[in-house]
Amino acid sequence: MAELEDLAETVAVLDLYLKPIAERPVDLSDPGWQDKMRAAEPLDEAGIRAEAEEALRALLGHYEHGDTGTRAAVRAVFDRCPSFSWAAHLRGASFRTRLLHLSARDHGRDTRDEIMALGDIRAEATAAGVDIRPLLREVAELSSTVNKYGMGSMRDLLLRAAD
Structure with a gap:
């Protein structure tokens, strides 16, 4: 479980890098706002793609192979780190x-x-x-x-x- 706690700390730091991007206002009066949103790569913009993908793979490994308590702990990480949850995906x-x-x-x-x-x-x-x-x-x-x-x-x- 210590490994998962360390991973949760890493994800919390990554979440801080992503938060300004995730919470940036969207100008709905801009006719191209939807295209800009689709084209956005927040992990690249924050310069943390490799670290975020590594953390996400590790979280999903714990989720897939862990017991009920471990899966609940992984869910809690996503809940506490909404910017990471929003931005992190595996291509x-x-x-x-x-x-x-x-x-x-x-x-x-x-x-x-x-x-x-x-x-x-x-x-x-x-x-x-x-x-x-x-x-x-x-x-x-x-x-x-x-x-x-x-x-x-x-x-x-x-x-x-x-x-």
Whole structure:
């Protein structure tokens, strides 16, 4: 558990680098604001891509292979570090890794965003000819059963997506 505590400290520092980027105001009067948001690479802008990806891989490893308490601790890291949670992603990650990441974020700041992310993962899998239902069920077993925002637990969301 000491390794996870050290990792949580690293993620907290990375979160501080990302916070000004994550909280930067968006000029909605700019007609190109959506394109600018899509093109943004916050990890590159902060100069911490390698460190953030390494930390994210380690967090997801703890999440995937840990016990219930370890998974809860990983979820707590994402909850305490919202800028890291928002910005850190693994380019080219497998569907399973992306589902583990979604599960570990445990609703993030807005369940609706996570539902959309889940829909995107499912659509990409379908387009690639991958039956993602077994992965959804597998990751659901690792997921929280807490209904944080009244839309169902992360386990519920993943199981519904598997049906």
